[in-house]
Amino acid sequence: MAEGRQKAQVYKTVLNEHLKKFGAVYAFLLLIIINAISNENFLAINTMWNLLIQAFPIIITSLGMLFVISSGGIDVSVGSVMAVAGGMNAVIMNGIYPAFPRSIFLGIVMALVVSLMFGFFNGFMISVFNMQPIIVTLTTYIIARGLTQLIANGKILSFSNTPFNAVGVLRLPGNVPIQFIIEILFVLITAFVIKRMVFGYQVQAIGENPQAAKLCGIQTTKVQIMVYMISSFIAAIAGLLVSSRTSAADPTNLGALAEMDAIAAVAIGGTSMSGGKSRILTTVISAMIIQLITITINMNNIHYAYARIMKGLIIIIAVYIQQDKKR
Amino acid sequence: MTAIKRFFSKQSALAALIVIFIISLMLYPVSRTWTNMYNLLRQNSMIGLIAVAMTMVILTGGIDLSVGAVCSMITVISAYLSITENPVIILLLPLIIGTLFGFVNGFVVAKMRVAPIISSLGIQLIARGISLVMTSGETMHISGSAKQWLPQIAKIKVGPLPLIFLVFLVFALIFIYILKFRKFGRQIYAVGGNEDAAQMMGIRVDRIKIAVYTISGFASALAGLILVSRAGTGQPVACDGWEMDAIASVAIGGTSLAGGSGNIETTIYGVFILAIIGNMINLQGNINSWWQQIITGLLLIVVLMLQVIPSWRKSRA
Numbered sequence: 001m002a003e004g005r006q007k008a009q010v011y012k013t014v015l016n017e018h019l020k021k022f023g024a025v026y027a028f029l030l031l032i033i034i035n036a037i038s039n040e041n042f043l044a045i046n047t048m049w050n051l052l053i054q055a056f057p058i059i060i061t062s063l064g065m066l067f068v069i070s071s072g073g074i075d076v077s078v079g080s081v082m083a084v085a086g087g088m089n090a091v092i093m094n095g096i097y098p099a100f101p102r103s104i105f106l107g108i109v110m111a112l113v114v115s116l117m118f119g120f121f122n123g124f125m126i127s128v129f130n131m132q133p134i135i136v137t138l139t140t141y142i143i144a145r146g147l148t149q150l151i152a153n154g155k156i157l158s159f160s161n162t163p164f165n166a167v168g169v170l171r172l173p174g175n176v177p178i179q180f181i182i183e184i185l186f187v188l189i190t191a192f193v194i195k196r197m198v199f200g201y202q203v204q205a206i207g208e209n210p211q212a213a214k215l216c217g218i219q220t221t222k223v224q225i226m227v228y229m230i231s232s233f234i235a236a237i238a239g240l241l242v243s244s245r246t247s248a249a250d251p252t253n254l255g256a257l258a259e260m261d262a263i264a265a266v267a268i269g270g271t272s273m274s275g276g277k278s279r280i281l282t283t284v285i286s287a288m289i290i291q292l293i294t295i296t297i298n299m300n301n302i303h304y305a306y307a308r309i310m311k312g313l314i315i316i317i318a319v320y321i322q323q324d325k326k327r
Numbered sequence: 328m329t330a331i332k333r334f335f336s337k338q339s340a341l342a343a344l345i346v347i348f349i350i351s352l353m354l355y356p357v358s359r360t361w362t363n364m365y366n367l368l369r370q371n372s373m374i375g376l377i378a379v380a381m382t383m384v385i386l387t388g389g390i391d392l393s394v395g396a397v398c399s400m401i402t403v404i405s406a407y408l409s410i411t412e413n414p415v416i417i418l419l420l421p422l423i424i425g426t427l428f429g430f431v432n433g434f435v436v437a438k439m440r441v442a443p444i445i446s447s448l449g450i451q452l453i454a455r456g457i458s459l460v461m462t463s464g465e466t467m468h469i470s471g472s473a474k475q476w477l478p479q480i481a482k483i484k485v486g487p488l489p490l491i492f493l494v495f496l497v498f499a500l501i502f503i504y505i506l507k508f509r510k511f512g513r514q515i516y517a518v519g520g521n522e523d524a525a526q527m528m529g530i531r532v533d534r535i536k537i538a539v540y541t542i543s544g545f546a547s548a549l550a551g552l553i554l555v556s557r558a559g560t561g562q563p564v565a566c567d568g569w570e571m572d573a574i575a576s577v578a579i580g581g582t583s584l585a586g587g588s589g590n591i592e593t594t595i596y597g598v599f600i601l602a603i604i605g606n607m608i609n610l611q612g613n614i615n616s617w618w619q620q621i622i623t624g625l626l627l628i629v630v631l632m633l634q635v636i637p638s639w640r641k642s643r644a
Contacts, residue, residue, distance in 0.1 A: 140624075
């Protein structure tokens, strides 16, 4: 009798551990199956490309956020940095400021430079002055959004007939969207950096225990600044690609709430909010889950606002399941 | 001179508020009028309520991102319930629902041990979703007799002051008193200072946490009721980003985002510092209103720098 109970206990623990690790994968499969049953067109290849295009900003910004959260921080400025990158590129491309020549190349470079400056600022304030990440990145969130509104004068900056427009809607041979290639590239680079490079281990060590990491000789200041710059850089790429696809940079709505989606993806993916081990694959899957919820709701003609309620519930439940139950 | 110096270093938020207030009085004749000040007090009572509650959440080491969404949901629910023609239901039920949302948030944080930022983000999405479902994204009009009396509440004056400001003031004073002199207040600091130590001292950490989030939900609901009364409609997309404004006010007031130190008075100074800056930019008229965000952000940096530089110097010496 006792033996049987013990066995059941073991099975339960194994099952729990398994669910903790692969819960996101099952949720993803479940959503796919629900969609496949309710909508016969869902399993077409084009639907998948669409999913990957729409989930693009969430997927790549969640990878940047993964670095930040693994290092024990948080970055709420991601959405605003997306906006500032998109806006900066658009004003230069449209030649709104005579000081800058109309050039796509210069636009992209300036967008990246400004975003990296915001990332550097975040990392610098957090690592050198020991400030709370949330309040520093909140400052950047406010300033970057304000700056975007200012340079765009509050208007939507649209552009057409430039080579830049073509980038976001580019399809490679076989109808493969460019977003897919970038996603794969970023996932591989992130996986390589986190699993194979010293830097990746340093990031996770800082997240586990900053004091210990410092005592081990890790240059925590340098690593933290790098982490926030990576996050801003990825946000800038996301902002540029989104504005290219929509042929416009909307200073108010571009990237709005993107940071929350990214944080949610990392959390559902099972990375602890207090830092430590980064989980790449589940983060990417979670990012797709977040987009898939919206798609599911849309395809089944349910009111779009239910997607938010679903997202909210899933975030809380998913993070709760992956919690360590012992105190 | 030393007295002034000490005042500035000890009460930097109050000093900043006074300086900014004097600057606005000097630069803009309109700001000297009572109407302008009256509006300032009235407009900022809602964010003030939320920021006071947010201070307590942050003091325990948490954060509440759900406040804006809950506030907006309450305006919708209140407008929806106006069909009942019953003032008690129109005013009381939304208050209970908002408090309940705060309670659930606290429960998820304290009992289910989900990180506050995640839990309150979830609640935010749910609350915003509910208000959008109820209204399909459009403003919801008040029906029945409430159309007459509900907007009147926001216009009531008590002496020279607007009633809604007094609501905020009483709310703030109660919690200033509780934080300073009651056991519950001291326990909030203890939980934020060192949770494990607080637990070992026999403080029911879970209950304290649930309590502060519940208070935050209540404050958001109260702010929502004020808003529905002021606007006269249920607004599913209102209060967007109020959580960030409230957190910024708390930080400008000098409360540590890590929890354990800070207080409500300085948060209120923070609220009005941001309010007066916004007011000045409005009165200036010819500068782009987007500057408001940039100035707010820069001010935040300055205040944060002033707070950390002493300890930074110490750590280098």
